[in-house]
Amino acid sequence: MAVRTFDAIELEVLWGSLVSTVNEQARALQRAAFSPIVREAGDLANALFDRRGRMVAQAVTGTPGHINSLAIAVRNILDRHPVDSLEPGDVLITNDPYKTAGQLLDVTVLVPVLRDGRVIAFFGSTIHHTDVGGYGIGAGARDVFEEGLWIPISKLMTGGERNPPVWDFILANVRQPTHMAGDLHAQIASGEVGAQRLRTLLDTYGLDDIEDLADVVIERSEDATRRAIKGLKGGTYEATSVLDLADGSEITIKVAVTIDAAAGEILVDYTGSSGASPYGINVVKNYTHAYTTFTLRSLLNPEIPNNAGSLAPIRVEAPEGSIVNAVPPSPCTARHVVGMFLPMPLLGAMSQVLPDAVMAEGSAAVWTMQVSGQHDDGRPFITAMFTYAGGVGARASKPGLSATSYPTGVAAVPIEVVEGSAPIRFLRKELRRDSGGAGRFPGGLGQTIEFTVDTKAPWTLNAVTSRLARGPRGVFGGGPGATGRFLVNGEPVRTQARITLQPGDVVRLELPGGGGYGAP
Numbered sequence: 001m002a003v004r005t006f007d008a009i010e011l012e013v014l015w016g017s018l019v020s021t022v023n024e025q026a027r028a029l030q031r032a033a034f035s036p037i038v039r040e041a042g043d044l045a046n047a048l049f050d051r052r053g054r055m056v057a058q059a060v061t062g063t064p065g066h067i068n069s070l071a072i073a074v075r076n077i078l079d080r081h082p083v084d085s086l087e088p089g090d091v092l093i094t095n096d097p098y099k100t101a102g103q104l105l106d107v108t109v110l111v112p113v114l115r116d117g118r119v120i121a122f123f124g125s126t127i128h129h130t131d132v133g134g135y136g137i138g139a140g141a142r143d144v145f146e147e148g149l150w151i152p153i154s155k156l157m158t159g160g161e162r163n164p165p166v167w168d169f170i171l172a173n174v175r176q177p178t179h180m181a182g183d184l185h186a187q188i189a190s191g192e193v194g195a196q197r198l199r200t201l202l203d204t205y206g207l208d209d210i211e212d213l214a215d216v217v218i219e220r221s222e223d224a225t226r227r228a229i230k231g232l233k234g235g236t237y238e239a240t241s242v243l244d245l246a247d248g249s250e251i252t253i254k255v256a257v258t259i260d261a262a263a264g265e266i267l268v269d270y271t272g273s274s275g276a277s278p279y280g281i282n283v284v285k286n287y288t289h290a291y292t293t294f295t296l297r298s299l300l301n302p303e304i305p306n307n308a309g310s311l312a313p314i315r316v317e318a319p320e321g322s323i324v325n326a327v328p329p330s331p332c333t334a335r336h337v338v339g340m341f342l343p344m345p346l347l348g349a350m351s352q353v354l355p356d357a358v359m360a361e362g363s364a365a366v367w368t369m370q371v372s373g374q375h376d377d378g379r380p381f382i383t384a385m386f387t388y389a390g391g392v393g394a395r396a397s398k399p400g401l402s403a404t405s406y407p408t409g410v411a412a413v414p415i416e417v418v419e420g421s422a423p424i425r426f427l428r429k430e431l432r433r434d435s436g437g438a439g440r441f442p443g444g445l446g447q448t449i450e451f452t453v454d455t456k457a458p459w460t461l462n463a464v465t466s467r468l469a470r471g472p473r474g475v476f477g478g479g480p481g482a483t484g485r486f487l488v489n490g491e492p493v494r495t496q497a498r499i500t501l502q503p504g505d506v507v508r509l510e511l512p513g514g515g516g517y518g519a520p
Helices: 008-032 064-080 164-171 177-205 211-230 285-300 343-350 415-421
Strands: 044-050 055-058 091-094 106-115 118-128 154-158 235-244 250-260 265-269 314-317 367-374 380-382 386-388 424-431 447-453 459-464 485-488 499-501 507-510
Touching: 008 044, 008 055, 008 118, 008 177, 008 211, 044 064, 044 177, 055 064, 055 211, 064 091, 064 106, 064 118, 064 285, 091 177, 106 177, 118 177, 154 164, 154 177, 164 177, 211 265, 211 285, 235 343, 250 343, 265 285, 285 314, 285 343, 415 424
Parallel strands: 265 314
Antiparallel strands: 044 055, 044 118, 091 106, 091 154, 106 118, 235 250, 250 265, 367 380, 367 386, 367 459, 424 447, 447 507, 459 499, 485 507
């Protein structure tokens, strides 16, 4: 078969159409999703893959941890279900944390696109589900099996119909089966929206599949990334950062970034980082790879499309069984605490190479909350995860952003939505004055949130916090941001586990500020 070539204008039009297609897939998913963290905050990933399982294009909505993990997850899924074994109406599913996005609550659904009985592409999505049974949001589970239902790589749909055993097992093991089913159908439907748009695109331009187009897009993206790396000063650059947890323990992340300018490649090695944690903050290698590649690509050339090509020149090594390369049965539901911290030492290492491109440390991981209990009439309630962000580190020419999620990009679920999902009542939500680090450009401000639960019965809180003892560091003489504080009725809380609270108890969250850039 002859290879299809594309002139510059045709390629630009086709590329824009592919991006529009996956963006429409993401919008369809958000409109249909039951979970507020997906619908309101954009805690999801959507991407288009070719027959070979290579990520070609991603939606602009989503988080780096989900998107770049999805890029690896699809290859793992197709190893179990080869492309030519799939038939019309088949849909694949898994939440295997070690093969996908690193926690059981993140479920990946893969929808094949068929044409004339042959698979020509895939639309994948990963979203955060409200509940998969088990421990829920939090770091207190003792192993991954205590964290919830593990869905192996399976066929969710066969021939366009539900695969009964798979659906029965999933819905029998979650607290809110209607929500779970609704979100799964939203993922399937969004994949079908993408498939319909892609078929229309191919018909319009007389293409049988996307293979030749994918080759061009991926090759150009890889070439552009390698050129950006070749412009850097070669060598090995190291940095170490320490993250403190709510119980007072500390995690050390050590990173060595080796730039091979001649080859246009980067190796990131996490040897020397802490070993596995007994808490559910362990990070699988997919997730480590995701935030590592995101950070470096942001510094190199963020205009280059994020796909299999632009990810290829960056390799990641991490000791197996360490905090950044978790193996079963290490618990990992709160893996974002460490995963979203990885850009901090990476920025420190790269400050030796690109001082004007980096920024000071920020608060890093969002603080996550999940509340459960009983209504006054005895009906149970459980909230979806809701998150809050602290300050972002200052930049070479600008102050840091206040109360902004970096590196995840997840938005805060509006207070009205959280209050509508459970008897939660917010008392305060405001920027935290003077929490940003001093500097030529100051760090962004954290925020203060207070809430209570209007119930006559005890209620439980899964809270995942960090940076309560060590504030985000400044860079090039900038001062540190303020540390965080997690209080109940004015008293500090020092635990990673779920806590039980009483009617009238007030939770106060004071999130860290970002570090400053340059001497004040």
